[in-house]
Amino acid sequence: MNIAVLKFPGTTCDKDVQRALKLIDGAEPEIVHSKSKPEVLKEAKGIIIPGGYSFGDYVRPGALAANSEIMDGVIEMAAAGHPILGISNGFQMLTEVGLLPGTLLRNNNCKFICKWVYLRVCEESTLFTDSLAGLIIRIPIAHEYGNFYCSDHTLTALRNAERIPFRYCNSKGDPLMEFNPNGSIDNIAGVFNDKGNILGMMPHPERACRSLLGSIDGLIILENFVRGTQSA
Amino acid sequence: MLTKEELDHAAKILERPPNPTELAMLEVLWSESCSYKSSKRWFHLFNMEGERVVSNALEGEIGLVDIGDELLLGVTIESRNHAANAEPFHGASTGIGEIIRDILSHGCKPVGLMNCLRFGPLVDEHEVYKLKEVVRGLSYYGNSVGIPTIGGDTEFDISFKGRCVVNVACFGVVEADRVMRSTPLTPGHELIIFGAETSRDLTIPGTEKDIQGFVQTGDPLTKKTILDALEIILEERLLEGLQDIGSGGLASAAGRMVSHGNTGIEIHLEKVPISDTSMIPFEIITSRAQERMLCIVSPEKRERVLSVLKEFEIQASVIGHVTEDSNYTAFLNGEIVVKMPLKLLVEGFPVPSRIEIEDTPVDHPIDWVPETLDHRVIIKNLMHLTNLCDREWISSQFDQHILTSTVIDIGDNAGVIELPKGKLLAFSADCNSNWCRLDPWTGTANSAAESLRNLVATGAEPIFIADCLNFGNPERPESYGQYIDAFRGLGQFSSDFEIPIVGGSVSLYNEENIDGEIRRINPTPQIIMGGLFTEGRKPTRRNLVTPWANIFLVGKTHRELNGTDFQELQLGSRKGLPPRYLPGDEQRSMRAVLQAHKAGIIRSCNNIGRGGLAAGLIKMILQSEYGFTITVDDIPGTAKTLPEILYSETPARYLIEVTESNQPQFLGIMDNNDASVVELGLTQQEKIAEFGEFSLNIQEVVKSYRRGLRDLVE
Numbered sequence: 026m027n028i029a030v031l032k033f034p035g036t037t038c039d040k041d042v043q044r045a046l047k048l049i050d051g052a053e054p055e056i057v058h059s060k061s062k063p064e065v066l067k068e069a070k071g072i073i074i075p076g077g078y079s080f081g082d083y084v085r086p087g088a089l090a091a092n093s094e095i096m097d098g099v100i101e102m103a104a105a106g107h108p109i110l111g112i113s114n115g116f117q118m119l120t121e122v123g124l125l126p127g128t129l130l131r132n133n134n135c136k137f138i139c140k141w142v143y144l145r146v147c148e149e150s151t152l153f154t155d156s157l158a159g160l161i162i163r164i165p166i167a168h169e170y171g172n173f174y175c176s177d178h179t180l181t182a183l184r185n186a187e188r189i190p191f192r193y194c195n196s197k198g199d200p201l202m203e204f205n206p207n208g209s210i211d212n213i214a215g216v217f218n219d220k221g222n223i224l225g226m227m228p229h230p231e232r233a234c235r236s237l238l239g240s241i242d243g244l245i246i247l248e249n250f251v252r253g254t255q256s257a
Numbered sequence: 258m259l260t261k262e263e264l265d266h267a268a269k270i271l272e273r274p275p276n277p278t279e280l281a282m283l284e285v286l287w288s289e290s291c292s293y294k295s296s297k298r299w300f301h302l303f304n305m306e307g308e309r310v311v312s313n314a315l316e317g318e319i320g321l322v323d324i325g326d327e328l329l330l331g332v333t334i335e336s337r338n339h340a341a342n343a344e345p346f347h348g349a350s351t352g353i354g355e356i357i358r359d360i361l362s363h364g365c366k367p368v369g370l371m372n373c374l375r376f377g378p379l380v381d382e383h384e385v386y387k388l389k390e391v392v393r394g395l396s397y398y399g400n401s402v403g404i405p406t407i408g409g410d411t412e413f414d415i416s417f418k419g420r421c422v423v424n425v426a427c428f429g430v431v432e433a434d435r436v437m438r439s440t441p442l443t444p445g446h447e448l449i450i451f452g453a454e455t456s457r458d459l460t461i462p463g464t465e466k467d468i469q470g471f472v473q474t475g476d477p478l479t480k481k482t483i484l485d486a487l488e489i490i491l492e493e494r495l496l497e498g499l500q501d502i503g504s505g506g507l508a509s510a511a512g513r514m515v516s517h518g519n520t521g522i523e524i525h526l527e528k529v530p531i532s533d534t535s536m537i538p539f540e541i542i543t544s545r546a547q548e549r550m551l552c553i554v555s556p557e558k559r560e561r562v563l564s565v566l567k568e569f570e571i572q573a574s575v576i577g578h579v580t581e582d583s584n585y586t587a588f589l590n591g592e593i594v595v596k597m598p599l600k601l602l603v604e605g606f607p608v609p610s611r612i613e614i615e616d617t618p619v620d621h622p623i624d625w626v627p628e629t630l631d632h633r634v635i636i637k638n639l640m641h642l643t644n645l646c647d648r649e650w651i652s653s654q655f656d657q658h659i660l661t662s663t664v665i666d667i668g669d670n671a672g673v674i675e676l677p678k679g680k681l682l683a684f685s686a687d688c689n690s691n692w693c694r695l696d697p698w699t700g701t702a703n704s705a706a707e708s709l710r711n712l713v714a715t716g717a718e719p720i721f722i723a724d725c726l727n728f729g730n731p732e733r734p735e736s737y738g739q740y741i742d743a744f745r746g747l748g749q750f751s752s753d754f755e756i757p758i759v760g761g762s763v764s765l766y767n768e769e770n771i772d773g774e775i776r777r778i779n780p781t782p783q784i785i786m787g788g789l790f791t792e793g794r795k796p797t798r799r800n801l802v803t804p805w806a807n808i809f810l811v812g813k814t815h816r817e818l819n820g821t822d823f824q825e826l827q828l829g830s831r832k833g834l835p836p837r838y839l840p841g842d843e844q845r846s847m848r849a850v851l852q853a854h855k856a857g858i859i860r861s862c863n864n865i866g867r868g869g870l871a872a873g874l875i876k877m878i879l880q881s882e883y884g885f886t887i888t889v890d891d892i893p894g895t896a897k898t899l900p901e902i903l904y905s906e907t908p909a910r911y912l913i914e915v916t917e918s919n920q921p922q923f924l925g926i927m928d929n930n931d932a933s934v935v936e937l938g939l940t941q942q943e944k945i946a947e948f949g950e951f952s953l954n955i956q957e958v959v960k961s962y963r964r965g966l967r968d969l970v971e
Contacts, residue, residue, distance in 0.1 A: 034478065034481070034482055034570075035401070035477075035478050035481050035482075037401075037402070037403025037481065037659060038403070038659065040660075041659065041660060041661045044661060045661065077403060078400075078401045078477070078478065078481070080478065081401065081476075081477065081478030082401075083478070136393075136653075136654055137396050137397075137400060137654045137655075137656070138653055138654070139652075139653055139654070139655060139656050139657050139658065140653050141666075165658050167400070167656045167657075167658060167659065229658065231661060232658045232659075232661050234661070235661075237664055237675065237795075238658075238661060238662075238663065238664065
């Protein structure tokens with residue numbers, strides 16, 4: 026195992042993520058159950074927290090998972106600089122733990138939304154967006170709580186430090202409100218931590234890894250993640 | 258409620274009156290939904306056999322279809338009408354829970370869900386509320402357990418006001434040698450109940466007539482955990498039998514498991530984990546509490562099963578064992594509370610007599626079509642009708658992509674998913690309940706034909722049918738007449754096309770007596786069809802993909818405007834005879850289109866259904882960058898006037914995009930199959946819709962289509 030795919034009770038996307046990672050050379054993903062001891066994570070070089078409904082999303086999405094013991098291991102790996110990717114419910118957990126800024130509110134139409142969206146990738150090349158800088162990519166979303174919100178102060182900091190890798194846009198790359206599916210502030214679909222080794226994103230890259238399914242844009246993000254684990 | 262005849266019959270067999278617990282069990286198992294007592298006698302009309310059929314619903318199983326390479330597809334469909342009417346959110350969500358358990362109980366891994374919904378017109382706020390809650394319930398449960406929703410259909414009609422129809426289907430895959438089937442069991446093997454506790458609030462049996470507000474609540478987190486645990490248990494081949502505890506509770510689940518052999522069961526009710534210690538035997542044994550399953554294990558594998566369940570923190574208890582007699586015996590603290598022959602319980606009901614009045618469909622002259630019509634306005638309004646417009650408001654609430662195998666999302670002719678070993682399967686769902694009201698026989702056969710065309714348009718070859726028959730009270734001759742006519746129509750279709758019916762379900766008594774007037778739903782024989790792509794073929798979508806390609810119309814267009822959405826738009830109602838069922842034409846078109854698909858020369862293809870040729874063409878440009886210019890002067894068939902050509906809903910028709918260079922081969926294939934074909938015109942570089950005599954403002958039409966549902970629900 027060099028990549029730990031974390032599974033909580035109610036996590037649904039663990040196998041999808043594992044399957045997508047297996048398409049990538051050098052990736053040895055293993056599903057790690059949240060009941061495992063936090064030390065188990067040290068065997069890995071990177072962690073992906075997949076989407077789903079951890080603990081049924083009871084209390085609030087990600088909240089119960091964020092308080093489980095395994096998260097101590099995630100925090101430790103984060104501090105050591107290993108790449109960590111939180112997708113959808115995983116993104117929600119990372120904000121709950123405080124590893125990522127902001128919070129994810131309920132979608133502004135108060136409904137679950139599943140659809141293909143376009144994302145504008147930031148201009149700066151980063152660990153996760155290598156070879157995608159400035160491009161428009163297409164990946165599906167599926168969530169009810171994806172409406173990213175943060176204070177003006179945080180937003181300014183995120184913008185200034187180029188910590189917003191993905192923004193919802195139209196097929197031409199214009200990040201207009203009309204193409205924002207959930208009401209997120211500044212059309213934000215994903216954010217980095219200040220060191221750039223942690224990415225949280227609402228769209229599901231593992232669902233855009235085979236051309237039969239309509240896009241391979243997500244595979245590039247996962248490939249970048251895998252490469253990141255090798256150099257960390 | 259049991260009839261006096263049924264009560265007397267049970268007492269005669271038992272040689273004593275049944276006690277209250279036994280009565281409750283008989284009531285559950287002899288209800289229509291468990292016993293099919295009004296329906297079984299008609300199953301002979303269905304074609305249920307075929308080389309791909311491993312089992313069908315008749316054998317008390319789910320449908321199992323051989324899809325090649327040692328893989329089986331499990332198919333099941335259920336109705337949740339009565340529960341959803343009482344409590345839309347929980348009624349709908351627990352429906353998903355139950356069918357998933359059905360699929361699981363045969364060892365299948367669930368891979369896709371469908372839902373077929375009927376509501377009253379959305380001008381009524383209560384109907385809007387029900388639609389929202391039902392969709393939220395389906396979405397909440399399906400999304401939470403991580404199974405994609407891959408299709409379905411939705412229809413609105415006044416007959417469903419206050420009586421919504423909610424049908425749910427689930428598909429699963431299993432390797433042929435790992436399928437769990439109900440086989441004769443070995444005495445001494447043990448019964449383990451696992452999952453949620455058995456609770457009281459839900460003990461009203463599945464007698465459709467009497468459900469009034471007693472609805473179960475679901476818990477998808479528990480279900481997801483059960484799914485994860487079962488994956489290990491099945492992988493290790495630990496079980497002799499597995500059964501979902503659904504409607505009918507322990508009475509039905511245990512009964513179904515052992516009724517195949519000459520064995521019986523003995524269960525000890527005090528060992529069933531219950532939520533309230535004051536529950537009495539009949540409550541424990543007929544409770545419909547969700548998220549419970551029952552399995553049979555040999556004594557040597559018991560500990561391993563219990564330890565896997567414990568690992569996932571799933572409550573489990575050994576409650577009894579298989580016996581050598583053929584009785585269902587239940588004890589409470591050592592005292593016998595139930596002792597009945599299983600045969601009596603499972604199939605021993607006296608067959609009730611039912612009287613059928615055959616409907617005589619009434620024709621209506623097509624004298625209601627105005628002489629002058631502004632087709633630009635008509636088409637815009639047609640695309641805005643709730644029965645024709647964009648369903649995205651509904652489908653976007655379902656996770657369609659989990660399991661990363663969805664090839665075509667909801668909204669095209671059929672949903673397509675990828676299964677293990679590279680197999681691609683297409684699924685469609687159809688029922689035009691108004692056609693079925695006007696003529697149950699024809700409407701049912703044509704609903705199936707529509708479902709067939711939806712598969713064929715994508716390039717899939719139909720391999721099975723599943724149905725859910727939603728009707729009124731079978732004790733009323735006119736309602737029973739509609740029901741039986743639908744059986745005949747579907748039976749005829751399944752024979753004509755040699756497509757086996759593998760799964761099915763029945764929901765009767767969908768009616769109410771309001772101030773002495775019987776209000777009944779339109780006959781709703783919901784059809785679901787599945788089709789397989791030949792190896793290496795990719796599915797074809799409906800949107801135009803090339804500029805300057807030819808657009809062909811396959812099939813004849815007849816003067817059939819009665820029963821159509823155009824009639825609904827003009828008159829606000831539908832009358833007369835619906836479009837005729839044309840098996841010969843349908844076969845010719847199907848064979849020709851499938852052959853052209855195989856030759857790889859179809860760029861895009863659409864089935865013509867609701868809204869006729871006009872709506873069919875519009876749907877091809879909605880998702881496309883391109884448009885079309887066509888003329889409709891010389892169309893095969895009896896349709897002559899422009900409204901007839903544009904809006905007739907004659908079956909057996911397709912719209913097909915073919916590039917210039919492939920035209921001779923395409924026409925050759927049509928000719929070889931004796932299919933009618935005419936070139937309508939060309940695709941265009943710009944997104945325009947030019948019909949010769951008029952052209953449409955496409956932005957307006959698209960907006961109208963997109964807003965149809967949203968204008969009423971937002």
